[in-house]
Amino acid sequence: MVMKFEVIKKVEGSKARLGRLFTPHGEVSTPCFMPVGTAATVRAVFPKDLEKDGVQMVLANVYHLILRPGIQIIKEAGGLHKFMGWEGAILTDSGGFQVFSLSSFCKILPEGVRFKSPIDGSSLLLTPESVIDAQMELGADIVMSLDHCPPWPSKEKDLVEATRRTIGWAKMGKERWEKHWGTKMVERSTNPMLFGIVQGGTKKELRQDCFEELLKIGFDGFAIGGLSVGEPQEESLKTIEALSPFMDSSYPKYVMGMGHPWQIIQMVDLGIDLFDCVLPTRLARHGSAYVEEGILHLKNARFKKDGLPIEEKCSCYACRKFSRAYIHHLLKSQEILGIMLLSMHNLSFYNRLMKEMRLSIGNGQWIDMLTRWKNKKITK
């Protein structure tokens, strides 16, 4: 298998690294944060503004797209990139996480998972093969294997079972993948990538075993799933820390669905390359803004007359042109523009942070940046 990922620079005394992924929709510099576009839209943000702001890749949720509008409609529209007006890379998740956490009814069968559509009540089946097909039909740049993400806390027995199942599904998905692409070596950057998902809860040995099994099956990259599902934050980071040394460093590593800025910095230090998280856009819809010191809740009365921009050092449109007082007013008036400006700022904040991390890894100042962030007093 041709490597579609390259590590450009490593840091002494840390696992942080600078890399690049070669996708059919361009090179992606890592560490990279992916805004979440669940229903084929990063909420309240124009794709052109994502692009302008330096977003390289977004995540879309296959589970949601199967339910609405349906994979076939997107395929007929010329694929997900065209449908959603986004020319950068797209990683699609497999639906594994959502089918277990969002469906009112789901049942594990030998061939996959059966569940009920929360939209029209119809019965649907996800299989390790069908999720690969669906992601291929969408035209994803990075395709994820179907996984079984158990809730937290779970009994060891259930964790083991879910992990075994995840490995089995990964193997079945890989076989389907090979039917699409063959086993032959292909040019990097012409074909999409297939990632395996490591499960195992917070059990180090289970995680390690899972990774080793996935490595044998063979993937272009590896994701750590099943975190940020309710466990304490230190547990998530400890799990990544424990697993990280065992994961072959020549592959891209992706931690799924977890990412306050201060968490991402710690995960980059542990060698993680890819991140996604709903927080920047979700907090925006709740009226909150990320700044380097933490989170500002702009609905709070103390911002009523605050003439400062959200963040003085930020050069996004929301910060260049508007005050906290104006955004406070918009939020109080339930005006959509408030959400639009906060979503723009929060994503801009993330993008600036990722650029700053890549820069400091590149010019040997990573440890300084990490230390500076560790010493920050974060207000949430």
Add this chain to the structure above:
Amino acid sequence: MVMKFEVIKKVEGSKARLGRLFTPHGEVSTPCFMPVGTAATVRAVFPKDLEKDGVQMVLANVYHLILRPGIQIIKEAGGLHKFMGWEGAILTDSGGFQVFSLSSFCKILPEGVRFKSPIDGSSLLLTPESVIDAQMELGADIVMSLDHCPPWPSKEKDLVEATRRTIGWAKMGKERWEKHWGTKMVERSTNPMLFGIVQGGTKKELRQDCFEELLKIGFDGFAIGGLSVGEPQEESLKTIEALSPFMDSSYPKYVMGMGHPWQIIQMVDLGIDLFDCVLPTRLARHGSAYVEEGILHLKNARFKKDGLPIEEKCSCYACRKFSRAYIHHLLKSQEILGIMLLSMHNLSFYNRLMKEMRLSIGNGQWIDMLTRWKNKKITK
């Protein structure tokens, strides 16, 4: 008084004309449509995108801004333009219409109107003088007199009374205006303008009397208020038609709050220069798009697989990059981007229409354009 409006071109066989207004925030070419920014935001649209699309002037509602965030906060923020990040011209209404139609309690007193804030229940007073002061503090480019807009239908007695009151208030407002600016001649385009509002329901003589009284008081321009309050559409147009010949053609004329595209075209033909209407942004929030043939309700199932743009001839971002099927999907998923794209398109549609009208008046093709529109089959 120095004329702040210039008629550049007239059309034979029509009252349509091309003009320009000189405002402190730039020249405004007329006929001009003003998007409505009730609470200091044109809903779901970035000011930068309004500007890019050729919007010259927006309307803001003093009534709403008094209630929230309060005039003082906007004044301290450096005025309404700075507060809302909009560098073009702003016309503010006087609150007359809203105080009567939106307040749960309002009482006419000798000095003005007392009403209850629907936000915190506090008692507030609008006077002919206070609304002038408020608009001056906001930094409006066009300031409107306080008027009394009676509901439709009203008894003749009530119409007469409301019209008398409107004239009295206009006089009191004008006196306050002169305290701000003096009576001296001033350079055009350095100072804002004061407009009087003609009331009188659908009674031709009452309207005419009202205009003549307002003319004696002296204003920079004249608005026709009290239309589109429930009367049949033909009645509104007839009223404008009856009034239009009596209104001195050297002044800018503005019909308030009324404006489907096909109505605006007819009003331009009757010599009207300025328009505002909530429809393009309101219909967008309801999932509807203006096209030359009428209105598309994009939530309708027939758009589920429609790969065409909203309107093929439109060059707005929504039409260049997205399909009806995508927007249908966004609306069904209650995604904000759906409203953002439709608001952008609808305003773009209005702007294109206004440009086309100005162009056809300028190059002698107005009658052709009017005829083409009169022959259209409009689907609502």
